[in-house]
Amino acid sequence: MATVFIDGEAGTTGLGIRDRLLRHAGVTLHSIAADKRKDLDTKRAILRAVDLVVLCLPDEAARDTVRLAAELGPEAPKLLDASTAHRVADGWTYGFAELEPEQVDAIRTARAVSNPGCYATGAIALLRPLVDAGLVPAGTPLTINAVSGYSGGGKTMIESHQSGGAPSFELYGLTLQHKHVPEIMRYSGLTRRPLFVPSVGNFHQGMLVSVPLHLDELPGRPTVAAIRDALTARYPAGGHVVASEAADGRLEAEALNDTNRMELRVFGNEGHRHAVLVARLDNLGKGASAAAVQNLELMLGLG
Template sequence: MMASKTVFIDGEAGTTGLGIRARLEAVAGITLLHLPERERKSLSARRAAMAAADLVILCLPDAAAREAVALAEGLGASAPRLLDASTAHRVAPGWVYGFPELTGGQARAIAEAPRVANPGCYATGAIALLRPLIAAGLIAPDQPLTINAVSGYSGGGRTMIEAHEAAGGPAFELYALGLEHKHVPEILRYAGLTCRPIFVPSVGHFRQGMLVSIPLFLDELPGRPTGGDLRAALAAHYRGAALITVPEAAGEKVAAETLADSDRMELMVFAHEGHRQAVLVARLDNLGKGASGAAVENARLMLGLPAVAAMEKELGHVR
């Protein structure tokens, strides 16, 4: 019988932390360490919890996450493995990117890494769509792209959640129009792009759910592919993956909330061959595959739980 693994969530009171805690409580073989509310900001209490843990999951703002990493490093030989849900280390040296379906070796790299950075929610959808198509030569790395996305308001933190739930909140808002959104660097690196995309995120008046869409002029792409070519490449890349599917696009509408409370993601290709245009669409839950669900997927790999072997088998087809 496998010994129980101990996990400490540093910052478990936030939206992502609460989601991770709820998911991990349902996973056999994991013991969660909790600090009383009065001790959650105590350096000595946090250091002691880190020293007792096999894995520490950071659910903190970026600056606090960096401080937590330094705190863990100070434990020397007793330092735990780290999984960071913030933006702080997603493109940092020495950190493995926590997207197991990225390539055939990514799940194993996560399983063996001392430090893993959980992906951003928008980045998860964008990279899932783009990486296989760039790897297949159907989109050039230097292709100018626009990425549009809409998220439920639960991804915006406590202030946004309170505004929407207490006072109604706006129906829809574009934001980050300074074109410096924090997810762009990881999209560039892990999608395999060399041309910085224009990323236009937005928030809708619904709690959970997300759509990421990328419009394409097919005649501007290498080899002038069809929509069917794009879908076939995505389907081949994710064949057998447990959490990512590539269904046939149906109809002319896609609802953002369909996968709320799910850890799955759907990738779709909508195309008009007469106009030689296509739209790539990723649908996921911003708190599921886009945050807490992804963190638990990575935690299971890092802790060597039974899902690791199954996931490696599922991902063995990926290039």
């Protein structure tokens, strides 16, 4: 039986992971009393006692727990960080198992894994196969648009929506400094910073990430079919990430809620030489808690 401690289990992601692990036959959860959360001796003892710690904390607090674990030397647990703190840090393995064929084994053998961001999960899944195939050169200027349910926006945003005080829809991140962009660039293979425009809708969870392409502006002038084939080749049927057939020109965000699945679609018009890539996922599922449990299972030999 593997032992796990969720440091920050009271937050949205932590609660999602906890709920999944409470139903997991291979895992025993350790918890810390609310009045002991900042007591270093208590936390140190828990870190020493468990096989793996999931960090569901603000970035600096996550770094503090990592430093505390490092003090334990060979008694230190494995670390899975759901914050932004270590997603592009040296020594950390990126926890997107579908990134490339070797990534599952890399996660299995890692001592420290960073769980991907929700928007980044969709963008990387769409772009990495196309960059690898040479269909989208790494220096291509790209725009990434996305909409998420409000549950990904933190306590203040959640309370605003649930109280009826939030707008139906809004753009945000318009300083163009969103924290997911560095990991999108690193793990998609892009060398030119994309324009990323996120938004939030007045629904609890669910996400769409889209990337428009002018096909004639790409060096090889690929067809819509070639783009679709590259995604299908990377993501075989039956996995958590699948390349699905384009639907009827409409796509809603909530169809994959409470799952660890992600669907990728290519909508195109050959007459206009336009294509739009779309990833659909649950920002709390494959975009957060469910992906964390997938990584945890690999790290602990449970999956």
